[in-house]
Amino acid sequence: MDQPSVRPARTSDLAAIASIYSHYVAYSTVTFEVRAPDAREWAQRLHAVGRIGLPFLAAEMDGQLVGYAYCAPWKPREAYHRTVEDSIYVAPSATGRGIGARLLSALLAECAARGVREVIAVIVDTDDPASVKLHDRHGFVVAGRLRRVGFKHDRWLDTLLMQRSLGDRGLGDRGLGDRGLGDAAPKVGPTPSTGGGGHGHDARGDS
16 A cells, blocks of 8 residues: 655545545534535635645545645734644545644645744544644644534534644745735635634544
């Protein structure tokens, strides 16, 4: 079996990405979205993320797309322009193989290279510690908890905020090119990871 490889996501990946994410929308609480985006919506999100200079990555194994990860602006206000929120999903059939760890490592490296200073993970407390452990092993620390902010599948859910500082790499106040990620940036819309509140990093068993 091949080791997972990570590369920039392509439009040809979007049907597989939509399929992976739709499973978690329908059958889990790791995301607060209740309607899965279709491939067309994913194309808009891929374009929006790329247009503002943030990474959108895909993982392949044995010729199959088995996971994806990307970052989107944490908030639209100008002063947040070097802070982003991450999103990581692994195909249900491919968990436990280190794919989530490879994606997160690559995502953090890409963010640092592009001038991102802070990465936020908003993780739904589903009683499964895998996402928290994954981020902890990559240097994230717990920054807070929002209680009972989501209701899905007949239960109230908390979200846990985790944060990783990448530091100031000497790129100046703007960091990400000449634009930053402020009010003028194109809107990505509700990220699949948050769906308006809960973040899914479904990489069970990945470390």
